[in-house]
Amino acid sequence: MAALKGLDSNSIFLGNGSDEAIDLLIRIFCEPAEDNVVAISPTYGMYRVCADINNVEYRPAPLNNDFSLNPENIRRAVDRQTKILFICSPNNPTSNSFSQEEILAISGELDLITVVDEAYIDFSERESLSNALSEHTGLVILQTFSKAWGLAGIRLGMALADPGIISLLRKVKYPYNLNMLTQQFALETLSDNSKKEKWVEEILKNRARLELKMKMYRFVEEVYPSDANFILVKVQKPKKVYNFLVGKKIIVRDRSNVELLDGCLRITVGSKEENSALTEALWKYQMDFVETCDL
Numbered sequence: 001m002a003a004l005k006g007l008d009s010n011s012i013f014l015g016n017g018s019d020e021a022i023d024l025l026i027r028i029f030c031e032p033a034e035d036n037v038v039a040i041s042p043t044y045g046m047y048r049v050c051a052d053i054n055n056v057e058y059r060p061a062p063l064n065n066d067f068s069l070n071p072e073n074i075r076r077a078v079d080r081q082t083k084i085l086f087i088c089s090p091n092n093p094t095s096n097s098f099s100q101e102e103i104l105a106i107s108g109e110l111d112l113i114t115v116v117d118e119a120y121i122d123f124s125e126r127e128s129l130s131n132a133l134s135e136h137t138g139l140v141i142l143q144t145f146s147k148a149w150g151l152a153g154i155r156l157g158m159a160l161a162d163p164g165i166i167s168l169l170r171k172v173k174y175p176y177n178l179n180m181l182t183q184q185f186a187l188e189t190l191s192d193n194s195k196k197e198k199w200v201e202e203i204l205k206n207r208a209r210l211e212l213k214m215k216m217y218r219f220v221e222e223v224y225p226s227d228a229n230f231i232l233v234k235v236q237k238p239k240k241v242y243n244f245l246v247g248k249k250i251i252v253r254d255r256s257n258v259e260l261l262d263g264c265l266r267i268t269v270g271s272k273e274e275n276s277a278l279t280e281a282l283w284k285y286q287m288d289f290v291e292t293c294d295l
């Protein structure tokens, strides 16, 4: 991993998914019932789950309506008991990413651990912030094998950070958090980086096609630009679209109840066949409801 990331091995923590690192970071840096963590909102749900489980207050700092970073909202949420700031980039579920300058500006201003979750970095044009680690000792970067590598089932994620932080993660983790089967499988897979690059290329092509197609439906109001392996679309009657797709055995994520995400569905980019099944189902949906004038 060190060779692959161009980092020293004492700057890398490997965990049972990057979710393990999220939980450990909260346990290490936060005192239950006293400290709090701040996260951009909307974002990945596990930061809140881990904070709740550890009895640590969770404070969402809303993004702007266009999903850009709102430093003022972050500043307002932070107080002396705030120990961690979570910034997911590219962000799940808004699918956009934030520039390194923006992230480093806000994290440099606040005296906190800043966790930048790069689960979707391989699908973005932007570079990983890992090149900034040496100058930013409070920065923790999360990456995972669950997305671009397609290996969510082996449960392997990592935290990249200053050796001081990594040694804390290693002290608190269970002694044998990575089982041998995962290690063997990961080593085999890692020996051929070109496979991952081919998958990513394929997903990016399929994403572009899917974006184009989604724009053609009358009930689709907006297709947001994506830096991830999913797209966020705003539709009329999201629950109706969602339920129709479930009836066709196609599962998307209904995010329409989430703050800033009125009407939004999150759709994972699949294989060409999977995407065709989706787009055909949606034509069918449109035809059905054109007939009943109930789109």
Ligand SMILES: *Cc1c(COP(=O)(O)O)cnc(C)c1O
Pocket (backbone or CB within 6 Å): 016, 017, 018, 019, 020, 044, 088, 092, 117, 119, 143, 144, 145, 146, 147, 152, 155, 156, 157
């Ligand atoms: C999927 C995901 C993860 C976690 O993945 P693991 O499978 O635990 O490595 C972390 N962060 C974000 C934003 C994700 O979407």
